[in-house]
Amino acid sequence: MPLEPTRRNALHGFAAMAVVIGFDPLNRLWVTDDGRQEGGARRAASATLEALPPLDGTLLVDEASLAAAADDYGHIVHRTPSAVLRPGSVADIVAMVRYCNTRGLKVAPRGQGHTTYGQAQTEGGLVVETSPLDRIGQVSGNTVTVGAGALWSSVAKATLAHGLTPPVFTDYIELSVGGTLSVGGLGGQTHRHGSQLDTVTELKVVTGAGELITCSPTRRADLFRAVLGGLGQCAIIVGATLRLVTAPETVRHYQLPYSDLETFLADQRRLVTEGRFAYVEGQVSAAEDGSFSKYVLEAVAYGPPAGPAPDDTQLLAGLRHDPAGAQIADMGYYAFLDRLAAGVAALKEAGLWDWAHPWLNVMLPGDSAAPLAASLLQDLGPDDVGPGGVVLLYPLLRERLRLPMLRTPDDPVPYLMSVLRSCPPGDKETVDRLLAANRTAYETVRDSGGLQYPVGSIPFTAADWRDHFGSAWPQLAAARKCYDPRGVLTPGQGVF
Numbered sequence: 001m002p003l004e005p006t007r008r009n010a011l012h013g014f015a016a017m018a019v020v021i022g023f024d025p026l027n028r029l030w031v032t033d034d035g036r037q038e039g040g041a042r043r044a045a046s047a048t049l050e051a052l053p054p055l056d057g058t059l060l061v062d063e064a065s066l067a068a069a070a071d072d073y074g075h076i077v078h079r080t081p082s083a084v085l086r087p088g089s090v091a092d093i094v095a096m097v098r099y100c101n102t103r104g105l106k107v108a109p110r111g112q113g114h115t116t117y118g119q120a121q122t123e124g125g126l127v128v129e130t131s132p133l134d135r136i137g138q139v140s141g142n143t144v145t146v147g148a149g150a151l152w153s154s155v156a157k158a159t160l161a162h163g164l165t166p167p168v169f170t171d172y173i174e175l176s177v178g179g180t181l182s183v184g185g186l187g188g189q190t191h192r193h194g195s196q197l198d199t200v201t202e203l204k205v206v207t208g209a210g211e212l213i214t215c216s217p218t219r220r221a222d223l224f225r226a227v228l229g230g231l232g233q234c235a236i237i238v239g240a241t242l243r244l245v246t247a248p249e250t251v252r253h254y255q256l257p258y259s260d261l262e263t264f265l266a267d268q269r270r271l272v273t274e275g276r277f278a279y280v281e282g283q284v285s286a287a288e289d290g291s292f293s294k295y296v297l298e299a300v301a302y303g304p305p306a307g308p309a310p311d312d313t314q315l316l317a318g319l320r321h322d323p324a325g326a327q328i329a330d331m332g333y334y335a336f337l338d339r340l341a342a343g344v345a346a347l348k349e350a351g352l353w354d355w356a357h358p359w360l361n362v363m364l365p366g367d368s369a370a371p372l373a374a375s376l377l378q379d380l381g382p383d384d385v386g387p388g389g390v391v392l393l394y395p396l397l398r399e400r401l402r403l404p405m406l407r408t409p410d411d412p413v414p415y416l417m418s419v420l421r422s423c424p425p426g427d428k429e430t431v432d433r434l435l436a437a438n439r440t441a442y443e444t445v446r447d448s449g450g451l452q453y454p455v456g457s458i459p460f461t462a463a464d465w466r467d468h469f470g471s472a473w474p475q476l477a478a479a480r481k482c483y484d485p486r487g488v489l490t491p492g493q494g495v496f
Contacts, residue, residue, distance in 0.1 A: 005132035056088030077118025098210030111176030148178025208484020226479030229405035232490030
């Protein structure tokens, strides 16, 4: 499995002025070769130094590295680690997890840092950067093996050279494979192929006990099921083998406007149950009066060689959108996958990418999706979403979601609702208000049989997590006890 970092990533970061040589357990500080402890204090007694294992990469304790690891895309929670591992090999991760395990140091894997509520942070522990593990192996049959730090955009480019593609993508494709596989990975293709978890045939992981293990549905299946969607509680994903399907060369992209929520949801449900389109999502936006009452059904039909040439009459038959406002366009397949790139660039240029993102992500039971969505949307105003924010609302098929840790409502067609908020990061009053609104919205959804999709910013307790995992909790708890017996992994999630 080709998991090792590229030379570029392996060398990145070696310019740090001071090299960490060990840990002082008495003062709970890292010691550098210039005789100083992390934090600037003089080393107490050399006899207390516990030497660092040999590493191919580097351990960073400079202020800039620690500050970067204490932040994420949410810009809400800030927990400062004592060190950051930039691995030069998978063996580095094995060695450092073992090292931290015996010294009671927490360990948190971090991919692209696109979490929104401190999920990949750890106060005083070790953050493991997985981005150096970005190798993409050769396509073999209908699979490809990649490192956990590989971006989905890079995987798509590599497999498209063979006429193949991963079946499912999140809307934003500059995320790491290991990152999305730790939470779920939902997208418009999920009604056809499940989540990104359902496309994994094998994993390579480093457990909380520091063991490098290969697992699959037939080999260490308990670990495989606990890791996929398991929020990093049992092991760090370092590599994955992904199933591939035939890729189209072009797609036809439909944006169909609606003015009525129930009609919008019903047509979405019809499309995913009939399987007319390869991709189905939907957005809700503010009308002129400020209410979130404009609905756009987004659908995509794949062309040859993945499917027949799209037939508009057949694909749109019976739908109740406003045909005068419909937008239909043909585009290249990768251009469709990467359609957010221009918008992201604009957000970065405007400085909005660095705003706080107190996101709300919940799954609604299909049988009550309309009243629940109406209730949540009624409480939204433009200031509750913010510039650059968006509201997504689209159906999934529960029968396609086969991994136990990705929790879904007990309904054949649940809906994912995402309120992707943004607000100025220094505006604590607004951030706190939106976090409280997220919690209230979650409780409303939960009381109707819904759940959170755990990529957002909802204040959660350990008891909430037990309720969230429900019937899967005994499996996760057993795997945690077996594979991370000292409970060192991913404390930022707050699961245990």
